[in-house]
Amino acid sequence: MKHLISKEGFEKYKAEWEQLKYVERPAMIAQVQAAAAEGDRSENAAYTYGRMRVREIDRRLRELDRILDGAQIIESSAPEDGSIRFGATVKLIDKKTRREKTYSIVGEKEIDPLKGRISMKSPIGTALVGKKTGETVQVQAPRGMIVYEILEVNY
Structure with missing residues (x-):
């Protein structure tokens, strides 16, 4: 597989x-x-x-x-439309707490949540894929719904 x-x-x-x-x-x-x-x-x-x-x-x-x-x-390369895809590093801000977080979207065998390396299939990864800078995403977490704003996308 x-x-x-x-x-x-x-x-x-x-x-x-x-x-x-x-x-x-x-x-x-x-x-x-x-x-x-x-x-x-x-x-x-x-x-x-x-x-x-x-x-x-x-x-x-x-x-x-x-x-x-x-x-x-x-190979990670920025799509022309600027959307988030595999290989992107995304800077987010929690709309409620105003804390910034940075995640890199990697393959399932490479994940390391403590280093911000997440899978496209994770709840945050799923919410981010296809979005662009300035958009907001909602992620269901154990402590409730978290709303993030996408500040920056890099490849």
């Missing part, structure tokens, strides 16, 4: 895959082999930890394979 991802997000996952595959995994394999050569494996913490770490690395590599294989890289 294809999923949208930014070029930066794809490169980040690719770099992680290469680090795990070509640096961390071979180092752990070497550590496990050295620990196994010491003898009794049942009480050898380095051997036990090394095997567990290799399994974790393999699990993450499989996950990264699925992400990278199913990725559809989207």
Whole structure:
């Protein structure tokens, strides 16, 4: 199944895959082999930890394979009409509290709400897509309806 991802997000996952595959995994394999050569494996913490770490690395590599294989890289460019699309960074102001927030609309595999990286399918992302600077959007949040004004859109 294809999923949208930014070029930066794809490169980040690719770099992680290469680090795990070509640096961390071979180092752990070497550590496990050295620990196994010491003898009794049942009480050898380095051997036990090394095997567990290799399994974790393999699990993450499989996950990264699925992400990278199913990725559809989207180049972010501003649409002619100035509307919000995938890859946009949007500056908003809460009409009630007057607090400003900035969100970047990214693929589902790249979200990080604490850094303001949200999916197009999130409630805020859904409300923003297709809107333009100066428009207002309403977002249903657990604490009630929030009304934002779009201050700025960048790509």
